[in-house]
Amino acid sequence: MAVIPVAIAGAPYDVVIEEGALARAGALCRPFLRKDTVAVVTDENVAGAWRETVAASFAAQGIASHWLVLPAGEATKSWENLARVVDWLLHLEVERKDNIVALGGGVIGDLTGFAASMVKRGCGFIQMPTTLLAQVDSSVGGKTAINTPVGKNLVGAFHQPSLVLADPLSLDTLPLRDVRAGYAEVVKYGLIDDPEFFFWCEANAQCLLAGEADAREHAIARSVAAKARIVAADEKETTGVRALLNLGHTFGHALEAQCGFSDRLLHGEGVALGMILAARYSARLGLMHGQDAERVAAHIAAVGLPASLKALDIDCDGQTLKNHMLHDKKMDAGTLPFLLMRGLGQTFLAKDVDLADVAAFLDEELAR
Ligand SMILES: NC(=O)c1ccc[n+]([C@@H]2O[C@H](COP(=O)([O-])OP(=O)(O)OC[C@H]3O[C@@H](n4cnc5c(N)ncnc54)[C@H](O)[C@@H]3O)[C@@H](O)[C@H]2O)c1
Ligand SMILES: O=C(O)C(=O)C[C@@H](O)[C@H](O)[C@H](O)COP(=O)(O)O
Ligand SMILES: [Zn+2]
Numbered sequence: 557m558a559v560i561p562v563a564i565a566g567a568p569y570d571v572v573i574e575e576g577a578l579a580r581a582g583a584l585c586r587p588f589l590r591k592d593t594v595a596v597v598t599d600e601n602v603a604g605a606w607r608e609t610v611a612a613s614f615a616a617q618g619i620a621s622h623w624l625v626l627p628a629g630e631a632t633k634s635w636e637n638l639a640r641v642v643d644w645l646l647h648l649e650v651e652r653k654d655n656i657v658a659l660g661g662g663v664i665g666d667l668t669g670f671a672a673s674m675v676k677r678g679c680g681f682i683q684m685p686t687t688l689l690a691q692v693d694s695s696v697g698g699k700t701a702i703n704t705p706v707g708k709n710l711v712g713a714f715h716q717p718s719l720v721l722a723d724p725l726s727l728d729t730l731p732l733r734d735v736r737a738g739y740a741e742v743v744k745y746g747l748i749d750d751p752e753f754f755f756w757c758e759a760n761a762q763c764l765l766a767g768e769a770d771a772r773e774h775a776i777a778r779s780v781a782a783k784a785r786i787v788a789a790d791e792k793e794t795t796g797v798r799a800l801l802n803l804g805h806t807f808g809h810a811l812e813a814q815c816g817f818s819d820r821l822l823h824g825e826g827v828a829l830g831m832i833l834a835a836r837y838s839a840r841l842g843l844m845h846g847q848d849a850e851r852v853a854a855h856i857a858a859v860g861l862p863a864s865l866k867a868l869d870i871d872c873d874g875q876t877l878k879n880h881m882l883h884d885k886k887m888d889a890g891t892l893p894f895l896l897m898r899g900l901g902q903t904f905l906a907k908d909v910d911l912a913d914v915a916a917f918l919d920e921e922l923a924r
Pocket of ligand 1: 599600601602605628629630633660661662663664666686687688689690693694695696697698699700709726727728729730731734737738823824
């Protein structure tokens with residue numbers, strides 16, 4: 557068990573990482589609930605695996621849970637579902653000081669958090685992340701959003717949760733493809749500024765993916781500690797520190813958009829490919845040794861994540877991908893800062909990247 561504080565000024569909270577936390581959700585949430593009812597938003601897969609456990613734990617505390625079960629998948633992060641969640645919460649007469657619950661992966665967390673940011677101009681919410689990706693990344697830091705046809709996460713808000721309850725046992729029911737996708741965001745923390753952790757990942761990835769308890773908890777706790785440190789230093793991504801968490805995402809989001817935000821390419825898979833591309837592009841610019849860039853690619857391929865743009869078989873050129881990137885939220889007066897690497901664990905925000913050169917590099921990668 558680990559409790560990691562997230563020291564956001566004015567809105568601090570804890571991330572509790574505990575095997576069995578979902579079975580004890582009622583007791584762990586009790587101090588955060590002022591009534592004998594709670595609203596829980598989830599998706600159909602999570603409801604199938606965990607609704608009974610969570611509902612029983614609330615019932616044991618005398619709390620009746622009301623459930624909104626949404627379709628699973630990235631397409632759920634939409635205007636339509638945002639309106640659906642907001643209307644449902646208003647119908648339940650949720651008050652500003654109530655904490656609603658997001659039980660699920662990053663999709664449910666991002667959507668429910670965004671709804672919470674607008675109900676009564678902002679009600680409380682508790683994150684109960686049930687995917688590896690959500691436990692190591694999306695449940696922490698308060699970024700919430702939906703997608704629009706123009707691009708990924710383009711409408712959203714910063715809205716911090718009151719509590720995060722991460723139960724590693726919930727990953728026992730998660731499909732391996734989704735475990736791998738979440739693992740990409742774990743590797744990201746090593747590549748940002750913690751080379752020792754990247755080496756640990758290289759040595760322990762297979763145990764982690766196989767669900768070995770010590771490896772899993774270590775990876776979750778170290779990732780959450782890194783994310784907590786970064787978001788506490790730059791809550792709203794204004795100084796450039798938090799932008800480091802976007803490593804691999806400018807490429808990744810463009811690939812997700814090209815795949816229509818469908819299960820052809822999961823978010824973590826796009827990030828995995830994006831980190832390879834960021835490493836190789838850094839090497840092309842002479843910033844990083846080519847052998848280190850290939851070490852990143854080799855590790856991502858070794859864990860079974862997509863590692864080749866050509867194999868993705870997307871029918872487009874570098875220019876098309878570059879055009880998706882123009883919607884990136886890091887765009888600044890017509891230029892796009894990029895997360896590049898000076899070495900393993902030495903990511904930095906480069907402000908002078910030539911997007912025409914990026915498009916040419918992507919053409920080479922698409923043919924490689
Ligand atoms: N807010 C942030 O800081 C942040 C960070 C990273 C990613 N994200 C967002 O998170 C989303 C991706 O999150 P994700 O990978 O968790 O995807 P997801 O929420 O779609 O979950 C993946 C799949 O696993 C299923 N699932 C979830 N928990 C399960 C469980 N315990 N057992 C069985 N099935 C389970 C879901 O139904 C879904 O089919 C993307 O939209 C991405 O943009 C946000
Ligand atoms: O928390 C952050 O900050 C991140 O960048 C974490 C990312 O893993 C996450 O995918 C985030 O949603 C991407 O941010 P965006 O601002 O590009 O949407
Ligand atoms: Zn991400």
